[in-house]
Amino acid sequence: MLRFMPVGDSQTIGSAGEHTWRYRLWRHLCAEYGGPFTFVGPRETLYDKAADAPVSLAYADPDPGFPRAHLAGWGEGWLHMAPLIGEAVREHDADVLLVALGLIDLGFYTNAEQTAENVHRFVAGARAARPRVRMVLLPVIPNIRAHQDPAFAAQVALFNDLLAKAVADLAEPRSPLLLASAPPTYDLRADTYDGTHPGASGEHKIAAAFADAMHQGWGLGGPYGGH
Template structure:
């Protein structure tokens, strides 16, 4: 790739950061897999890498445990953990970005924080710390951040639902406040048709249709804001090894 000053531009290095909705468990494809398919279909070979210190599912280190065991090792990399949130990722993101040389973060965090660890203000503070630490490792890092999608608990727990709504408001303000030309931030759109009764298998974790909708939220933000890749098409299939 040719950079703005005529030199060679390094490939974009994508790091998926998330909780149980991102890491997945045995039998899942994961939205990471759907994103890999999208990148394969819309970006030239050699212009991107998927990076991260982990590659396993929540309950299995065996690559055959993915719904598609052909999901290649180089594309399975991530920084996600079951039961992990902004609270857990903020202390490790600097070293992870430094070690992997990640420059595009795709982040889906917050539900576990609000559900078990921190209120909306504390969660927003941890999100700020996360972004500050990521920039300490790479001052030009870019990030696409997904708002928290209310899960089944929010349908019956009004205080929890209010905390989710308030955090999403704080997150939007945080992204607007910290966005900079040298290190742009995007708040992805809540998938408009996402339905926890149709797109999850338990009211929280995405099934196949939910995986596509989460991947589409990231892919469409990348395309619309930065002309990176193309519009998401759930029928995309990799047409080459990566």
């Protein structure tokens, strides 16, 4: 069984009442991937905005077949996940990491170069736990702060360049890395509800970024069909 681990920040954990891009990708893989698979990770909850804590299981679709497991947290970035990833990969035998991080780091904690250093720490930690782990890394996608703040936009652009360089520099045949493409038609008004967090169409576009990268890079599954 192929074991995927979604790793991310608020865009990945989602909040109460949402489907999440994790759910959209699961539906896609159910239709397009020919073998058994699941999602794994040490967490299952959504973020509850009223409680200001990740304590909700109120997914928009309560389908009991949906594997809710993940390693994502509201307000967490590469800085936070780099120290956690080794244990999570080891404990849950993750085969493929689906990683969407960086916005929180750049917004609150580290500059582009420091964030890229944490990417290297993350990859090293995951490989130390499971030398053949595969990873798909998503660049920081369009967001309202980058739209309004040219200096922040420059940091996002620089980090995305450094992320692409890290994927190239850290490439290993036994532990391949894929750089997903940011959704080309991502629209802050149509695809988010606040300029940062995805609505339904945004969830589909993020899921498509991961699905299409794996299909094109590894022949896994098929092109995203918006299931």
